[in-house]
Amino acid sequence: MPTKRRRKRDAVNTAELHSRLRESATFPRSVIAEIQRAARTGIYDIRGFGAKRVIPTFDDLLFLGASMSRYPLEGYRERCDTSVTLGTRYAKKPIELKIPITIAGMSFGALSAPAKEALGRGATIAGTSTTTGDGGMTQEEREHSRILVYQLLPSRYGMNPDDLRRADAIEVVVGQGAKPGGGGMLLGQKISDRVAGMRDLPAGIDQRSACRHPDWTGPDDLKIKIQELREITEWEKPIYIKIGAARTYYDTALAVKAGADVIVLDGMQGGTAATQDVFIEHVGIPTLPALRQAVEALQELDMHRKVQLIVSGGIRSGADVAKALAMGADAVSIGVAALIALGDNSPDLEDEYNALGSSAGYYDDWHEGRDPTGISTQNDELAARFDPELGGRRLANYLRVLTLETQTLARANGKSHVHNLEPEDLVALTIEAAAMAKVPLAGTDWIPGHGKF
């Protein structure tokens, strides 16, 4: 049986080869594959999702909990409130959320209409807000979102005063964590007739959104721009400014100066529908240090809790939520995690991901519009696979789990409101996280750069 023997020998050889060959740390197989891909296509790698590299995160922090010196709350019996009010600085009609978790801006265009509807449904069930994106407001998402934040982006696609007036809040997008300094991208495969119509673009083009706003250039101009938005909407709506994590201390202070009611801070782990991989992985700073810098800026201006801070970028669990709140955020926002809750990267579709050259858990070619879940596509057949009611229920379930987990941690630290969590409740597992979050390394009173070991 020579064939069988040959096959067996090959298998042994492959395993044996890998055990004695040495892969280069500088040129591992993934790097080699990217060089080969670049040489083959002549264009940089564009993809969705957020940064994939390893960086310090909330996982590098721990809560101390309660013991002899701190008094915990009784789980399930003693109330631990989770409500948040956003926009108390200037807006006549601030927003009241039941939970400190919002849905981040994602465009109709990047996402299918039923996926946008599901985000609205889920957020509404859970008592929180959802957000439009670079492509205007659709009727579906307005109808299904009790609280809808309307983004004003550099492209101004679909921007109009009627939607401004029927929004519950307005978010001026200066930047995004995945690409601080970069504009949106939507490749031709997803510029359907409806998307093209809403954006006043020819169908099928590779859309490159502007990265700078067309009618203001800095915080002094932005202050006037924000006044214009307030005038148009009779000073009713909270106005958010969204920034990507870059020079966060100064950017936060300037956003306060420009008149924000709410600052949305998006760390480098924050997702995108389509951006150059090199931008996602190499520009901006992680959520952990950015959050600390933003809180410090607000505190120094005596604006902490007066201008609310929403932080996003890599929020996955109630632990992430609770740690972000403990560091001083008023709320968090989720994007990628919300899409996963809707069904993105589901193992049920492994065969279909394989057919696209990917695998469940790895799929990030959201820009190609071939998403088998029907979420990141404008293909009608694929979009029809997605059930917005079921998706909405899944998202609501996920938001409830995040909230319950957050309350569990807050009670463990003796807090009757999740906003009572504080940096004093936290320690760091690594020196890097201790330095970035400015909380002591576990078991010490050492914060690198601040005091002795």
Added chain:
Amino acid sequence: MVHHFDLAHASTRDLNHALHAFNGTDNDTAWQIKNANGLHNLAVGLDAPLTVDIEGHVGYYCAGMNKFARVTVHGNAGPGVAENMMSGVVRITGSASQYAGATAHGGLLIIEGHASSRCGISMKGVNIVVHGSVGHMSAFMAQSGRLVVCGDAGDALGDSLYEARLYVRGNVAGLGADCVEKVMKDKHKYEVDGLLREAGVSGADAAEFRRFGSARKLYNFNVDNADAY
């Protein structure tokens, strides 16, 4: 009946609030606004066919997001005049600063003097007629609508534009990426002629204009265009 409003004795907030009372109606009353004095955000967010005459220079974003109203500024306008206008007519008897008519979706913007840089940036359907000249980067990323310039255009006209049509009578200092001169056909002369009439331009003949538009070479990524990105 003409309403009179004096900004020496009332605020921008008071003015806009008073004008917004007509939003969503077909009220077409006339308003005379005095002492604009460079104030920002005057007559923004109107949504009724009012006729609003503003005496004096205005600051940023005058008539921003206008719908239906006919707003005339008897003076110069600061940055972003008629930004994101949807419909109606905005007329500036003097000159306009940067990004006049930015991202505007419809209506007619008339600038009887000159317009500064980035006039018509990201325009999305508006018609803009400038009696004088426009500065650099005008019609940058312009998506649709028409920009008619009776004087000269600055550097990088129409950079990265989409389907907007640009007409210039005088000199063009330079064209931006993917912007090219196109043949002026009869239908284009007809279009320019109509816009000149609407904008009250006298002494200019549609036949004197040249037409510019997108070469459409950057609509889809192509490695051979890498120098242009």
